[in-house]
Amino acid sequence: MKSGTRIILISLLVVLAIPISSALAQESGPIYIVQPGDTLIYIAAVFGTTVEALADANGIEDPSLLIPGTELIIPGYEDISGVLTFYGVDFGENLFSLSLRYRISIDGLARLNRLVNPGQLYAGQPLIVPEKDEAASEIPNVSLHLPILGESKLEMAVRAGINPWSLSPLSGGGIRSWIVPGVPVVTPGGDGWSGALPSPYIEASINPLLTVQGRTTVFRVAINGSGWLSGRLSDRQLHFFPHDGGYVALQGIHAMQNLGLYNCELDLYSTEGGELIYSFSQPVRVLDGGYGFENINGVPAETVDPEVTGPERAMVEALLAEATQEKQWEGTFQYPSDYYTESFVSIYGTRRSYNWGAFDFYHTGLDLYGSIGLPILAPAPGRVVFAGPLIVRGNATYIDHGWGVYSGYFHQSKIFVSVGDWVETGQVIGEVGNTGRSTGPHMHWEIWVGGVPVNPLEWVENGFP
Ligand SMILES: [Zn+2]
Known part of the structure; x- marks a missing residue:
């Protein structure tokens, strides 16, 4: 059972406690528990109602004052019951599956959240849902069935060996209707439940x-x-x-x-x-990754010329696009140097301009301190897929760690490996230098995942997957 987080509305208004009439004007509807700092104006705005309607439904005499912890009935949703909470939509859920999970109609969920486009719930989207008590909120005992695109419900029932008449009450649309792509077919009973995803x-x-x-x-x-x-x-x-x-x-x-x-x-x-x-x-x-901006002056003009940077980037992207079958690492990556500190010459992601040009660039890796000749160490096992001179990257090495994960090293003074070499964690693969688009000796380290450079620090901190 997914547990929601209580809705907390923050305002700077200080509220004072006043008695609320015990004679409620309305008996049914979802319940919102007033949080410290809430006002009726905020609550009315969140649920698309009015202060007057809220006051009427709850017998509130002075709408300017609210007691935190008070249970308010939200008017306009008489067909919905339960305590309203926030729920972050999981991947694999849609309004259909959430309507089953929370036992609320799809229309009710869409109205409660005033969804403009109910078919497009994104993963992580915050939704207001009615949380029932534990017993009532058990996941319904239903199965989602695998439809083959283009077949009818009747055909699917025959194929799956289920009673076709069991399909109609839950799935709607009649037994002869065609299956709508993206809408799984539900039958009572069984043990399959995986949000909106069908049984496979x-x-x-x-x-x-x-x-x-x-x-x-x-x-x-x-x-x-x-x-x-x-x-x-x-x-x-x-x-x-x-x-x-x-x-x-x-x-x-x-x-x-x-x-x-x-x-x-x-x-x-x-x-x-x-x-x-x-x-x-x-x-x-x-x-947003929250990255900053920096200008770097004094790099060779050739290394920021689009006629040079474009083809070199295209060559690297093509080289690192393949995802080889074997995962070569276990746990976290090591730093590619015995000499590293908590501070860095430059961190990943920073938007960059060179020689006071446009901010068309960004830093694709992490720059570690290092003087010429400092050993560069393989951070994980893998196979060398590039080793040689480039104009922008200088003397560069790329290692394939499998599953589409690669690491790269730029500006080297020396390269000790060749394409096809197998390297082990900690093996010296080259030495720090100042070649290519660089304004002083340092170690540029990058990690690519699925054809995209990512923040290498994630890989020394987390053991993916
Ligand atoms: Zn760098």
């Missing part, structure tokens, strides 16, 4: 639920039965690999990604024939 998915999650510019996002899906999985986040293909009995995909969110909603799609294909069996999609929100 037994679990799907995104961590973090609200994704952030520059961070690594972990997608987990468990499939009950056979089939193979494909996924996309906006225009990026997700690379799923078997892990812990399910599937995991790691995907970086670009540090300069425009904020907003991006569609995440999961497609399940049959093992035999490779037909699309089921497709689920839900918007995922990208939040």
